[in-house]
Amino acid sequence: MSKILLLKPTNGLSSLSQIRNLSSSLLVHRKPPLFFSYAQSLPLFSPGPHSLFTHHQTHNPNFPIRALNSPPTKEEEESNEEKDKAQEGGDGALPTSGSKFVKDDEYPSGEFEMIKFGWWLSFLVKLRMLVAFPWERVKKGSVLSIKLKGQISDQLGSRFSSVLSLPQICQNFTKAVYDPRVSGIYLQIEPLSCGWGKVEEIRRHILDFKKSGKFIVSYVPLCGEKEYYLACACGEVYMPPSAYVGLYGLAVQSSFLGGVLEKVGVEPQIQRLGKYKSAGDQLTRKSMSKEVCEMLTSLLDNIYGNWLDTVSLTREKGREEIENFLNTGVYQVERLKEEGWITDILYDDEVRTMLKERLGQKDKKNLLMVDYRKYSRVRSWTLGLEGGRDQIAIIRACGNITRARSPLSVPSSGIIADQLIEKIRSIRESDRYKAVKAVVLRIDSPGGDALASDFTTAVDFGTNMMRAKILKT
Known part of the structure; x- marks a missing residue:
């Protein structure tokens, strides 16, 4: 299943992913082969005013010719080094056209920056709120309620x-x-069944929201590693007295049917390429191979190490202190406090009462709240986040990758290569997507x-766009 979403980058309102320093990986100073003069020209990418990337050409540095049986003298080597430094600008970096250097700070950092609206845009946003549709209206001083639980899809959700x-x-x-009607967020976190990549993305948006100065409070009745990883980013973490805490570390398990199939006389025929390919191990092996064990151990160590580093930084504790505390076995909420x-031990209604007092809503019967699904219907245009003319196309594809759709498959099941290729080509060729810059x-x-x-991966987006390849995540 794949969809196209068009985003228009605003003046500092979009949070782009961090772009690696391509110049450091592309421009590698290499020695030329013997008997030949060597010239090198590599492309650099730097952000332009009207598109995400602008193509530049580097200066062609000429390298001296060296004879095979005549090594250079010490004086010649020093002279060549001085010439190289003069051509490079003296700091060891290859110059670009116009003797301008591409610095790290010229690329987007990917960090979210809170931009304050001017008086005209603020007035325009208030005017749009007055004429907004009924389902877009939110009472001033409301708290956005988001409940994270179970599976989280990477696709745009429908109303039903x-x-x-x-x-x-x-x-x-x-x-x-940027919504002046929203005072803060009440985040309820229950057991999650999504991957760590999605958890990390949600956590990054929590940290971005805190830059606005508004509060965000988390409530965690069932706490595991993923749940606490999100909750600690909020700053305020509340749990009920009967909360279930399961901070045991990370583990992975697999089942193998090789012995069962062997007893019934079934011999699976599996084509395998590479020792780390484990798709057919469940049917052919009786236990986990050393290579797969090595791979999974490396992944778990990386995820758990990142978890420890992030939590220690958030809670201002040492990594060893946190690891020793978890190894003792944490089952009681009182110990966490x-x-x-955690901040305190409170029930859900007590947290809501606390938020009412914080927002000065003691005279109201219930806390002013807006549900996640209702707030999803508020358009970005209403809040002045519509962006400019240049657009970024986001293609989201989920599920197993197949070449063609089977007769019994559901229309929204999996990634069909033919359909995905057609969507990519439509962006490149259709007049509708002329404003797409990336x-x-x-x-x-x-x-x-x-x-x-x-x-x-063989589909080319065109001369003005970067070539895209499928990455399995």
């Missing part, structure tokens, strides 16, 4: 879908930053047909 949508969650955080892991291809897939993936 019960599954949480990651794009809508992130959009709601961004809209709440004593050690400073394409972001998001893949949420466990894998699938290798040939279908290869077909998709």
Whole structure:
């Protein structure tokens, strides 16, 4: 399943992903082969005023010719080094056209920056709120209520879908930053069944929201590693007295049917390429191979190490202190409060009463709140976040990758290579997408047909866009 979402970058209101310093990886100073003069010209990318990337050409540095049986003398080597430094500008970096250097700070950092609206845009936003549709109206001083639970899809959710949508969650955080009617966020976190990549993206939007100066409060009745990873980013963490705490660390388990199939006389025929490919191990092996164990151990160590570093930085505790505390076995909520892991022990209604007092709504019967699904229907245009003429196309594809749709498959099941290629080509060729300056291809897939993936990677977005490849996440 794949969809196209067009975003218009605003003047500092969009949070772009961090762009790596391409010049440091592309411009590598290499020695020329013997008997030949060597010239090198590599492309650099730097952000232009009207597009995401502007193409530049580097200066062609000429390298001296060296004879095979005549090594250079010490004086010649020193002279050559001085010439190289003069051509490089004296700091060891290859110059670009016009003797201008591409610095790290010239690329977008990806960090969210809170931009204050001027008096005209503020007046325009208030006017739009007055004439907004009934389902877009929110009472001033309301608290945005978001309940994270279970599966989180990478697709845009429909009105009748019960599954949480990651794009809508992130959009709601961004809209709440600039919405003067929203005073803060009440985040209820229950057991999550999504991957760590989605958890990390939600956490980044929590940190971005806190830059607005508004409060965000988390309530966690069932706490695991993922749930606490999100909750600690909010700053204020509340749990009920009967909360279930399961901070045991990370683990992975697999089941193998090789012995069962062997007893019934079934011999699976599996084609395997590479020792780290484990798709057929469940049917052929009786236990986990050393290579797969090595791979999974490396992944778990990386995720758990990042978890420890992030929590220690957030709670201002040492990494060893946190690791030793978890190894003792944490089952009681009182211990978490004593050690400073949570703010207080309160029930849900007590947290709401506390927020009423904080917002000066003691005279009201209930706390003014707006639900996540209702707030998802508030347009960015209403809040002055519509952006400019230049657009970024986001293609979201979820599910297993296949070449063609089977007769019994549901229209929204999996990534069909032919359909995805057509969408990419439509952006490149259609007049409707002339304003598109960049394409972001998001893949949420466990894998699938290798040939279908290869077909998709061969599609070129055009001369003004970067070439995209499918990445399995």
